[in-house]
Amino acid sequence: MSPLITTEDKLKERIKELTCLYTISSHISNCDLDNLEPTLHAIALSLKEAIRYPQDTSVELIVSDFHIEVGQRPDDKVFMLSAIKAFNLSIGSIKVGYSKAKYNENSFLNEERQLLAKISLELGNLFERKQIIEKEIISRRQVERADRLSILGEITAGIAHELNTPLANILGYSELLKDQFKNQEFVLKDLDKIMNSAIYSREVVKKLMFFSCDMPQQMELTNIVPIIKDAISLLKPNFLKKQIACHVNIQDENIPLRVDAIQLTQVIFNLIINAIYFSPVGGHINVSVFQDKTQVNIEISDEGSGINSNIGDNIFNPFFTTKPVGEGSGLGLSVVHGIVKSHKGVIKHKHNSPKGTIFSISFPKN
Incomplete structure (x- = not known):
């Protein structure tokens, strides 16, 4: 059981809390939004020192992709908990605890609970600011x-x-x-x-x-399955040359979509030829086509070296290529991006586990 707290003790605790708030505000004001871990660790340490018995206190801060722990780590503990929210959505929490063998829930002061809530609010504001800046960029x-x-x-x-x-x-x-x-x-x-x-x-x-979208489009409502299958079949010599297996998974045999058939063929050709180029000999390429009520999705994955995060934002730029001089014009993915965009679609890329790249295309049905 914790001893009774005197007026002098209350004053000392209040000074500690105010110092903690000032220190944390300073950390947040001067933080590097691209590297928040040192700031979060400093906040956890400041909070630990502001609690009545810092030598016995554990602080666990979980927010976004970060997990910070400082102080004692008893297996069985009493704690106070506060959620961290950004734009009214929970993104983490702060937990302050004592060993259950030595303390109980009454060991925490009401002022400490209020302090914890204020720090959670400050952290929520920090992550809101981070999200806003990232969206602006x-x-x-x-x-x-x-x-x-x-x-x-x-x-x-x-x-x-x-x-x-x-x-x-x-x-x-x-x-x-x-x-x-x-x-x-x-x-x-x-x-x-x-x-x-x-x-x-x-x-x-x-x-x-x-x-440049100077080619006239001939948009027609058509079943895109034969278009995709024909495009893949024409590339059989390319697959055989590198002994690559192409696995095609098409959800339905009838997937109607308003497209320009020639331009859709161009999209499939470019993406698969790229996949073949970057795939190792004897590798695998997967082509998946599926639909729901609102859109049609095409995914093409390979087992190549993948796309370095440093160039991920540039791969759809015209004349940008990672191929050696003379082997690529740097227009393939730009053409694909332009065609997909002209069809009101979206194209994205992501890492393929354990290696390679997945290009995903979504076309709206309406």
């Missing part, structure tokens, strides 16, 4: 990205149109030259190189036009 990035894509879309549309005519001329005149030099093998080889380079450039132009 995401919103700002989205606006900046939209601005960049809009400007780049206008530029690339112009570039695509300007390049189409000279590329067609290169291919046409190369064909004529092949007829003129059909008996000179070394000349034909050089002309084939020219034509292959022009064809490659034309494919880049097509991607630019997809990206």
